[in-house]
Amino acid sequence: MEKIPKQEPAKLIRVVLFGPESTGKTTLSKLLARHYNTVWVREFARNYLQNKWNNERKTCEHDDLIPIAIGQMNLENDLSKKADKVLICDTDLLETKVYSEEYYGGFVDPELDNAALNNQYDLYLLTYIDAPWEEDDLRDRPEQRQEMFDAFEKALLKYNRPFVILKGSVKNRLDKGIEAIDKLLEKRKNLDSFSDILTDIDLHFLSQNLEDPSGYNL
Numbered sequence: 001m002e003k004i005p006k007q008e009p010a011k012l013i014r015v016v017l018f019g020p021e022s023t024g025k026t027t028l029s030k031l032l033a034r035h036y037n038t039v040w041v042r043e044f045a046r047n048y049l050q051n052k053w054n055n056e057r058k059t060c061e062h063d064d065l066i067p068i069a070i071g072q073m074n075l076e077n078d079l080s081k082k083a084d085k086v087l088i089c090d091t092d093l094l095e096t097k098v099y100s101e102e103y104y105g106g107f108v109d110p111e112l113d114n115a116a117l118n119n120q121y122d123l124y125l126l127t128y129i130d131a132p133w134e135e136d137d138l139r140d141r142p143e144q145r146q147e148m149f150d151a152f153e154k155a156l157l158k159y160n161r162p163f164v165i166l167k168g169s170v171k172n173r174l175d176k177g178i179e180a181i182d183k184l185l186e187k188r189k190n191l192d193s194f195s196d197i198l199t200d201i202d203l204h205f206l207s208q209n210l211e212d213p214s215g216y217n218l
């Protein structure tokens with residue numbers, strides 16, 4: 001059986017958007033990537049689970065979590081080679097671990113648990129639940145948003161991960177995220193940068209879907 005890939009080393013500032021469903025993580029991932037002229041790592045689970053729903057009318061099951069983790073790390077490792085100083089991650093395996101604990105009676109596959117705790121990130125941006133709930137085929141538990149937020153915050157505290165909480169409008173969240181990342185950039189030197197050597201623009205951030213997300217006022 002395929003194993004979860006290890007996080008490949010890179011001289012980058014790795015930033016994770018972290019928190020419950022429908023709290024604006026993807027919107028902020030795109031906007032931060034645009035601001036820093038870099039790439040963002042989408043959430044592999046979204047397409048994986050949407051395809052499962054479309055084909056089988058089934059939602060996420062525990063056996064899906066390892067394939068999701070494998071897909072997520074393959075995406076992150078690939079895009080880490082194309083990032084410019086900062087890599088923006090729409091999610092990470094610690095988030096998958098939290099969902100496993102919350103949805104499956106506290107159980108986490110040991111392989112997922114090990115990968116989630118060994119992967120390293122420089123900053124977590126924890127998105128609060130004051131963003132409007134937007135229903136889709138995959139989202140559930142709108143009545144338990146505070147409970148889920150508390151679970152995510154507890155995980156960051158338990159594992160001593162550096163984080164800031166983002167609240168308010170998209171502009172407020174974006175500004176606070178940029179402020180936190182800029183502080184890291186001031187301290188870190190000799191980061192991997194591809195700005196000066198790219199010849200094919202499709203390799204850089206413009207190859208991704210970075211249009212202004214509809215429905216958000218900046």
